[in-house]
Amino acid sequence: MAGEIVIIFDFDRTLIEDDSDRWVLTNMGLTELFNQLRPTLPWNSLMDRMLEELHIQGKTVDDITECLKGVPLHPRVIEVIKSAKALGCDLKVVSDSNMFYIKTILEHYRIYNYFSEIVTNPTAVDLGRLRVFPYHDAASLHGCDLCPPNLCKGCVIEQIQASIYKSQSKRIIYVGDGRNDFCPTLKLVAGDCVMPKKNFPLWSRIMKNSELVKAKVYDWGDSEDLAKTLLQVINSMSDED
Numbered sequence: 001m002a003g004e005i006v007i008i009f010d011f012d013r014t015l016i017e018d019d020s021d022r023w024v025l026t027n028m029g030l031t032e033l034f035n036q037l038r039p040t041l042p043w044n045s046l047m048d049r050m051l052e053e054l055h056i057q058g059k060t061v062d063d064i065t066e067c068l069k070g071v072p073l074h075p076r077v078i079e080v081i082k083s084a085k086a087l088g089c090d091l092k093v094v095s096d097s098n099m100f101y102i103k104t105i106l107e108h109y110r111i112y113n114y115f116s117e118i119v120t121n122p123t124a125v126d127l128g129r130l131r132v133f134p135y136h137d138a139a140s141l142h143g144c145d146l147c148p149p150n151l152c153k154g155c156v157i158e159q160i161q162a163s164i165y166k167s168q169s170k171r172i173i174y175v176g177d178g179r180n181d182f183c184p185t186l187k188l189v190a191g192d193c194v195m196p197k198k199n200f201p202l203w204s205r206i207m208k209n210s211e212l213v214k215a216k217v218y219d220w221g222d223s224e225d226l227a228k229t230l231l232q233v234i235n236s237m238s239d240e241d
Contacts, residue, residue, distance in 0.1 A: 005237055006164055007084060007230070008157070008184075010176035011095035011102055011120070014197060017072040017223055020101040021047055027067050028054060044121060044150040047098070048132045055129035064130060068104045074223030078109055080230050085114045089234060090170075092117040092160065096151050096180060098132045099123045119156050146183040154183035161187065173233055174215070175226070176202050188215035193233050195220055 012019040021043075025034050030050050037046055054064065085091060091114055093102060100123040106112035124131050134150030144152040157174070164170045172188055174181070177197035182205040185194045192215040196203035206213055218233055220226045 004170045005084075005088075005173060005234060006090045006092065006160065006170050007173045007175065007234075008092045008094050008160070010178065010181055011093055011097050013177045013200070014175055014226075015073070015077065015093065016105060017074060020068065020071055020097045020105065023071050024064060024067055024101070025050060027070065028059060028064070030054070042150065043096075043148060044132065044134050051130045051132060060128065061125055061130050064100075065104050068101055069108045071105050073105065073109050074227070076227035077223050078111055080227040081111050081114050083231060084234060087234060087238070090164075091115045093120065094153050094156050094160075094184065095120045096148065096153075096178075097121070100130060100132070117160075121150060144183060146186075147180050151180070152183060153180055154187050157184040157187040171237060172215075173230070173237070175230065178202055179205065182206070182209075185215065186212055188213070190214050192216070193218060193237065195226070195229065195233065197221075197226075 009015045012021070025031055030053060033053060034046070034050060037049060041049060081091065093115055095102060095118075098121040099118065102118055102120055103112060106115070119135070121135050122133050124133070136150055136152065144154055147153060161172070172192040173195065174184060174188060174192070175195040176185070177200040179201040181196070181202040185202065185206065188194055194206070194213065194215045195218050196206055198219045198221045203219055206217055218229055220229045
């Protein structure tokens with residue numbers, strides 16, 4: 001039954017067709033400063049610095065919102081999200097983007113309420129300036145060398161597994177593309193599925209370390225392929241149940 005399936009999406013270049021951080025940097029004129037500061041700060045801190053620069057330049061939170069509305073999200077992906085929800089799947093996002101970006105984009109496409117949980121770097125508006133903070137604060141270092149210091153997706157997956165296994169045995173479909181999606185992939189168990197984006201870092205790591213991966217692997221190419229493959233995997237898992 002599809003009601004036994006939890007689908008966890010990465011966000012950038014997976015659920016959406018671009019990278020939300022880089023979309024804002026490019027479309028709001030921060031590329032040059034970003035390139036100057038990139039070697040000096042970890043990504044999460046650098047994004048907060050970029051948002052500070054926007055505030056200094058007089059850009060408002062509403063300006064950022066309007067920029068984010070241009071981020072492409074393929075109609076077929078929207079359709080499969082709605083279909084999966086209608087079938088009873090539990091949909092979640094686990095991303096190294098941030099809550100403001102993700103919520104703004106999903107609300108723009110009218111699918112925010114289809115997701116039961118979004119785990120990402122928290123945000124706040126402070127005196128008119130958008131701030132982004134690490135998911136893991138400095139006092140709770142996760143100690144994972146596969147993930148950046150601000151967010152270990154593997155820790156998040158373990159928390160989700162502990163939660164969903166309390167009531168009944170459910171299975172996970174994990175959809176991602178990046179290097180930091182490999183750690184959560186290693187937490188999946190037999191019966192789960194991982195869907196890496198073909199020729200992206202997660203796919204490459206799985207290909208090189210297939211013996212470490214217990215979940216079934218279904219790769220995909222573009223958003224059309226993602227939507228088609230995900231629906232096939234949901235139906236296959238439902239038939240097995």
